[in-house]
Amino acid sequence: MLNSSEDSYMAPTDEELMLKVKDDGDGRAFELLVQRHRKPILNFVYRFLCDQEVAEDVSQEVFLRLWASAGTYLPIARFTTFLYTIARNLCLNALAKSRNAPSMQSLDETDTEIDRQMQGKTADPSGSPEREVIGKETERMIMEATGKLSPEHRLVFILTEYHGLSYQEVAAIVQCPMGTVASRKNAAVRQLRSRLASLRE
Amino acid sequence: MECEQIRDEMVMFLDNEVSDEKREAIQAHLDSCADCSSELESLRSFKQLCQDWKDISPSREWTLEFRRKLANAREQPMTELEVLRAAVIGLSRRVRELEESQSLFPPTLESEIMTVDELARYLRLSTEQIFDIIDQLPRFQIGYEYRFKRESIDQWIRSLEQRPYPQKYLWGDWSGREE
Numbered sequence: 001m002l003n004s005s006e007d008s009y010m011a012p013t014d015e016e017l018m019l020k021v022k023d024d025g026d027g028r029a030f031e032l033l034v035q036r037h038r039k040p041i042l043n044f045v046y047r048f049l050c051d052q053e054v055a056e057d058v059s060q061e062v063f064l065r066l067w068a069s070a071g072t073y074l075p076i077a078r079f080t081t082f083l084y085t086i087a088r089n090l091c092l093n094a095l096a097k098s099r100n101a102p103s104m105q106s107l108d109e110t111d112t113e114i115d116r117q118m119q120g121k122t123a124d125p126s127g128s129p130e131r132e133v134i135g136k137e138t139e140r141m142i143m144e145a146t147g148k149l150s151p152e153h154r155l156v157f158i159l160t161e162y163h164g165l166s167y168q169e170v171a172a173i174v175q176c177p178m179g180t181v182a183s184r185k186n187a188a189v190r191q192l193r194s195r196l197a198s199l200r201e
Numbered sequence: 202m203e204c205e206q207i208r209d210e211m212v213m214f215l216d217n218e219v220s221d222e223k224r225e226a227i228q229a230h231l232d233s234c235a236d237c238s239s240e241l242e243s244l245r246s247f248k249q250l251c252q253d254w255k256d257i258s259p260s261r262e263w264t265l266e267f268r269r270k271l272a273n274a275r276e277q278p279m280t281e282l283e284v285l286r287a288a289v290i291g292l293s294r295r296v297r298e299l300e301e302s303q304s305l306f307p308p309t310l311e312s313e314i315m316t317v318d319e320l321a322r323y324l325r326l327s328t329e330q331i332f333d334i335i336d337q338l339p340r341f342q343i344g345y346e347y348r349f350k351r352e353s354i355d356q357w358i359r360s361l362e363q364r365p366y367p368q369k370y371l372w373g374d375w376s377g378r379e380e
Contacts, residue, residue: 034267038259038263038267039256039258039259042257042258042259042263043256043257046257047254052257055257056259056260056262056263056266059259059263060263060266060267060270061270063267063271064267064270064271064274067271067274067275068274135253135255138250138253138254139253139254139255142250142251142253142254143254160216161248161251162251162254166218167213167216167218182212182213182218185212185213185216186209186212186213189212189244189247192247192251193244193247196247196250199250
């Protein structure tokens with residue numbers, strides 16, 4: 001069976017689409033880019049900010065910013081580098097905003113917030129009920145542990161571990177040398193392993 | 202000593218971020234060192250564990266909400282064409298106002314429907330005075346615009362003619378307000 005034209009081997013690359021957006025203000029090309037990347041971007045923001053509701057909002061902002069700053073896109077950069085750089089900036093803004101907010105969350109409150117988040121998640125239909133409970137508990141603990149990493153470490157960890165980006169691309173996104181990416185990843189993994197030690201038998 | 206260095210490179214090794222040369226060297230060490238090799242397995246299972254933090258999906262409202270925001274954002278900065286167009290519309294409206302006030306083009310009273318300005322001229326009153334007594338006039342509204350049917354206005358005038366008291370009463374003011 002044939003796939004839709006978008007999936008066929010003739011499908012335009014992200015870079016080609018982005019150039020159409022930049023040069024012609026092509027709305028159709030933009031829509032395709034949004035379709036392809038909204039889920040990964042949503043998850044990137046979600047894992048960084050640990051808040052599903054805020055992630056919806058910020059992920060939409062990312063694509064608004066993408067549209068507005070299309071003129072600054074240079075075809076020498078990978079599209080994902082461009083997109084994740086925007087996402088990273090907006091994530092850091094959102095983080096600063098939540099820190100400056102008058103109601104400083106205590107650690108306990110953060111925990112209940114995460115609980116609330118976890119309850120809202122849709123159940124995985126393939127897993128058995130017990131597995132599901134254990135899975136959610138695991139998820140909660142990973143979320144909590146990554147939430148305690150510094151923003152710099154968290155960025156590197158999420159981008160390499162959940163988005164499969166190379167150290168080189170991450171270095172371009174977070175604007176630091178590749179060696180720094182490697183050492184941040186190492187440090188992040190070390191911290192997470194010690195925090196999550198109880199989860200591993 | 203060597204183990205220490207290998208362990209520092211293990212994360213990179215599993216992320217496929219080492220050169221082929223290095224990969225071979227690490228692999229060779231792992232084959233001969235049980236400690237490091239079990240450390241690698243432990244790291245591998247940690248990375249596996251992290252994958253239990255599952256992806257979420259965009260909500261149903263995501264696209265709709267995004268479209269709304271995009272439409273708003275695109276409205277704000279006006280292009281040069283839009284700025285010029287708005288200016289032309291503004292100017293032509295002003296020109297029409299001036300033309301009317303100078304009676305170069307007196308409003309045609311043949312029309313059965315009158316605007317506030319036309320009614321003012323018809324009744325020889327100022328627009329302001331019309332608005333003062335607007336509640337008493339037979340009128341209808343389209344949106345925010347008042348319109349007057351000439352026939353109804355004429356009828357209203359006839360009813361005034363039959364009233365015994367001075368017309369000034371209309372403005373609820375017996376003293377002064379001489380036109």
